Amino acid sequence: MGHPDHGxxxxxxxxxxxxxxxxxxxxxxxxxVARVIGVDVVPPRGDLGEVSFVRADIRNPVIAKVIAKEDVDTVVHMSVISTPGSAGSRATMKELNVIGTMQLLAAAQSAPRLQRLVVKSTTTVYGASSRDPAMFTEDxxxxxxxxxxxAKDVAEIEGYVRGFARRRPDVTVTQLRCANVIGPRVQSPITSYFRxxxxxxxxxxxxxLQFLHEDDLLGVVRHATLRGPHGTFNVAGDGIVMLSQAVRRLQRPRVPLPAGAVGNLGSVLRQARVAEFSPEQLGLLTFGRGVDTTRMREVLGFHPRYTTAEAFADFASSLTPTGGHTVRLIDRATRLVESRPAALEPTGADRG
Incomplete structure (x- = not known):
């Protein structure tokens, strides 16, 4: 199995x-690692360096030919996406996520040389509700x-991954349930919100809230690819940050709204292409979420370099002071969703 001498x-x-x-x-x-083959429907914009790019759609069975031809022994599945973004509609996103994963796993299942599968999942799978435990453990x-x-996509994907692990007990399957990834370069629903x-x-x-620094995401994927044990692991920086602390740290004013109004405001902001407010995002911003990372440290053997607070601070340090256009946009949107104009609370008065 594999070429340990060649990587x-x-x-x-x-x-x-x-x-x-x-x-x-x-x-x-x-x-x-001897070779890395990068796969996607569209070529990446930047330089892939030593990575060989293969233009392929994982929703198409042709992915099995790529795995066989290239003698792949490790698959790292990074393409589960949280926003339609460039994918287009929500239906396309679901198809990329769920159908893409099904096809990828079908291809992986018929690859005799495969030894390892690493899947980047997310703590969004736990949802966010008023009945949540203080800390979710993996079970x-x-x-x-x-x-x-x-969240439903992720639950389905994890179900398929568990099915794959039962059918191929010879393959080490490591699922990483990552907290919200944050950092100066990350474009995601949560970073758009904080921007x-x-x-x-x-x-x-x-x-x-809990965060995982972008560098720690790269670190945990590398760690899992080289020596990840079989199993599912919560991955997050140590500690938590309250939303009120995060807002103060950013020195941005906040406007407290009823939950329904935040949802309506979200659709206005989405249409203006300012930010993405999914139902999952709204749930997180209402109820928050905490995950237990004992297994990450003790079984996976991974220790993030950044705590949640440090990861957020690094992200915050990259932001420029707020400008007028979006303030006016939000003010206008707030007037739309509430009959009376909401007073903006200055951060100084914000003792939240």
Whole structure:
């Protein structure tokens, strides 16, 4: 099995997105990895360095030919996406996520040389509700099963991965349930939210948040690719940050709104292409989420370099002071969703 003397051949999905691309490049520069093949529907914008790019759609059975031809022994699945973004519609996103994963796993199942599968999942799978435990451990289910959206995609994907692991017990399968990835270069629903010049928050709620620094995401994927044990692991920086602390840290004013109004404001901001407010995002900004990372440290053997607070501070240090255009946009949107104009709370007065 494999060529330990030559190092492994790794296939990475989702390399047209920044984190997938950086992940592939990190692996290509890792001792013990001989070759990295990056796969995506569209070529990445930047330079892939030592990574060989293969233009392929993982929703298409042709991916099996790529795995066989390139003698792949490790698959790193990075292409599960949380926003339609360049994918287009929500239906396309679901298809890329769920159908793409099914085809990829079908191809992996028929690859005799395969030894390892690493899947980047997310703590979004636990949902966010008023009935949540203080800390989710890996064996807990969400308190409310997601009926649609990204969280449902992830639950389905994890189900397929577990099925694959049963059918191929010879393959080491490591699932990484990552907290919200944050950092100066990350473009995601949560970073778009924090980049808003005025932050809408849900009245009466101060959710607990956990983050994983972008460098630690690359670190944990590399660690899992080289020596990850079989199993599912929560991955997050130590500690938590309250949303009120995060807002103060950013020195941005916030506008507290009823939950329904935040949802309506979200659709206005989405149409203006300012930020993405999915139902999962709204749940997180209302109830927060905490995950237990004992297994990450003790079984996976991974220790993030950044705590949650440090990861957020590094992201915050990259932001420029807020400008006028979006302030006016949010003010206008707030007037739309509430009959009266909401007073913006200056951060100084914000003792939240």
């Amino acid at each position: 492994s051949t790794v296939l990475v999905t989702g390399v047209s997105r920044d984190l997938g691309q950086r992940c592939a490049r990190t692996l290509a520069a890792t001792p013990g 807990m289910e969400p308190r409310r099963q997601p009926r649609s959206g990204y 808003l010049p005025v932050l809408p928050t849900v009245v009466g709620h101060d959710p607990r």
